[in-house]
Amino acid sequence: MRRNSVTRFTSRRNQKGAFAIELAFVLVGLCAIYLFATDLSHKLLVRAKLDRSSFALVNVIKERSRYFEADIAGRTNLQVSQQDLVDLTAVASRMLDSSVEDVALQIESYVIGEGVVTHRSPKFSSLGCRTDSLSNYQALVPIEKGLSYPIYRVTLCEDHHSWFEAFSSGEDADMRLTSSSIMPGR
Numbered sequence: 001m002r003r004n005s006v007t008r009f010t011s012r013r014n015q016k017g018a019f020a021i022e023l024a025f026v027l028v029g030l031c032a033i034y035l036f037a038t039d040l041s042h043k044l045l046v047r048a049k050l051d052r053s054s055f056a057l058v059n060v061i062k063e064r065s066r067y068f069e070a071d072i073a074g075r076t077n078l079q080v081s082q083q084d085l086v087d088l089t090a091v092a093s094r095m096l097d098s099s100v101e102d103v104a105l106q107i108e109s110y111v112i113g114e115g116v117v118t119h120r121s122p123k124f125s126s127l128g129c130r131t132d133s134l135s136n137y138q139a140l141v142p143i144e145k146g147l148s149y150p151i152y153r154v155t156l157c158e159d160h161h162s163w164f165e166a167f168s169s170g171e172d173a174d175m176r177l178t179s180s181s182i183m184p185g186r
Contacts, residue, residue, distance in 0.1 A: 039164035078114070108154075137151060
């Protein structure tokens with residue numbers, strides 16, 4: 001009787017359709033791996049774009065004495081302004097290939113004795129992007145011959161739709177990708 005039950009499972013007639021079922025499972029698994037890899041690579045590309053852009057923008061804003069008529073020794077014009085935000089948002093829109101209204105940008109400056117000044121674009125606030133306080137980075141303030149330099153931070157944020165999360169959980173999977181760059185002023 002034992003031999004008969006083994007024969008029943010190994011006969012070709014009783015195994016019809018098994019290959020199709022196994023192939024379906026393998027194809028579903030391969031599709032899931034493909035979706036995951038594609039989603040991950042897209043996130044990395046968006047993050048790299050934000051990193052490059054925030055670094056370029058903070059390098060513009062740190063040159064206060066060159067481009068913005070600031071005087072570090074005289075302690076004048078070191079803080080960022082609303083006009084700086086408007087100008088950098090226009091530059092960021094070209095870098096990110098999006099409209100000015102769709103740029104989520106925050107600029108900050110920290111000057112010892114004056115505190116932190118922060119300006120945010122409306123899109124940055126509406127997306128709910130968050131950063132920690134720039135005053136947490138006081139240790140980065142360069143001091144040379146008794147003169148302290150300001151530090152500046154530019155943060156870009158972008159809403160990203162995750163294909164894999166929507167596929168795996170069935171829910172709307174929007175996430176915020178954020179990139180910040182900090183530089184001392186000159």
